[in-house]
Amino acid sequence: MTTVVAQAEPVLRVDHVSKAYPGSPPTVALSDVSLDVREGELLAIVGPSGSGKSTLLGIMGTLDRPTSGRVLVHGSDTTTLDDAALSGLRSVAIGFVFQQFYLLDGLTAWENVAQGLLYRGVPSAERRRRSVEALERVGLGHRLAHRPGQLSGGERQRVAIARAVVGAPAIVLADEPTGSLDSAAGAEILQLIRELNRGGTTVALITHSEPVARAASRQVRLLDGRVTRDDAGGDAEIAAAASAPTADVEDEAGAPSARPGTP
Numbered sequence: 001m002t003t004v005v006a007q008a009e010p011v012l013r014v015d016h017v018s019k020a021y022p023g024s025p026p027t028v029a030l031s032d033v034s035l036d037v038r039e040g041e042l043l044a045i046v047g048p049s050g051s052g053k054s055t056l057l058g059i060m061g062t063l064d065r066p067t068s069g070r071v072l073v074h075g076s077d078t079t080t081l082d083d084a085a086l087s088g089l090r091s092v093a094i095g096f097v098f099q100q101f102y103l104l105d106g107l108t109a110w111e112n113v114a115q116g117l118l119y120r121g122v123p124s125a126e127r128r129r130r131s132v133e134a135l136e137r138v139g140l141g142h143r144l145a146h147r148p149g150q151l152s153g154g155e156r157q158r159v160a161i162a163r164a165v166v167g168a169p170a171i172v173l174a175d176e177p178t179g180s181l182d183s184a185a186g187a188e189i190l191q192l193i194r195e196l197n198r199g200g201t202t203v204a205l206i207t208h209s210e211p212v213a214r215a216a217s218r219q220v221r222l223l224d225g226r227v228t229r230d231d232a233g234g235d236a237e238i239a240a241a242a243s244a245p246t247a248d249v250e251d252e253a254g255a256p257s258a259r260p261g262t263p
Ligand SMILES: Nc1ncnc2c1ncn2[C@@H]1O[C@H](COP(=O)(O)OP(=O)(O)OP(=O)(O)O)[C@@H](O)[C@H]1O
Pocket: 021, 022, 027, 028, 029, 047, 048, 049, 050, 051, 052, 053, 054, 055, 056, 208
């Protein structure tokens, strides 16, 4: 069911990556991890605390460099790029969502989203237009001028997701995107991520939660810095993906649900 037509280049390739943090002894966080993410995938990287998930996400997102191995974005080796080139690549190719949202408190929702376009040379009126559109896509068209302190946790994460997707990146990397939310808000965020994925956004999300992982159509399992399994399957209903069984979200059986602002 998750068979994908063979494509020339994966969006992102992790090629025999290892990562050791310096120290005596060094901490080996990743050992010989290889992984391809194909366009249009919704992939969960799942593993217990300390298994190397955030380390892997940081390396996939070019925020951090591997000790050995390579990360290729659309076939180009990023490990040969200097920091300036890397941040340029990151600003166009990769969107990030973190457990703690990382919104700027002094900015409104749309201004936070517009931050996602800052390094792209988009004129300011266009930045605003696209930010509003991204907020409408995540169901927050009615909260454009709210500041993070005036938003619920789930709404803050929606703003962060809008910021991640506003520039139409090749891939969105999400580190425990539901980790700070209650089960109902978490289920809604997972639902939103699945809707964005159905609309074509490639997403890798990391989680320690098996139920959350099952909301994705592929699960890569990490243990002690190694990939122990890489399975297609899952795509479980969102109700089951929430951390509590009573989450008030229905499975939509593959039908894209209506989104405000979506043509
Ligand atoms: N900056 C660092 N310096 C030294 N060791 C680190 C550093 N960051 C992470 N580690 C170690 O690397 C290993 C993997 O950490 P990582 O944060 O990737 O795990 P994780 O799977 O994201 O865990 P969690 O689910 O708790 O967030 C851990 O043993 C951790 O202690």
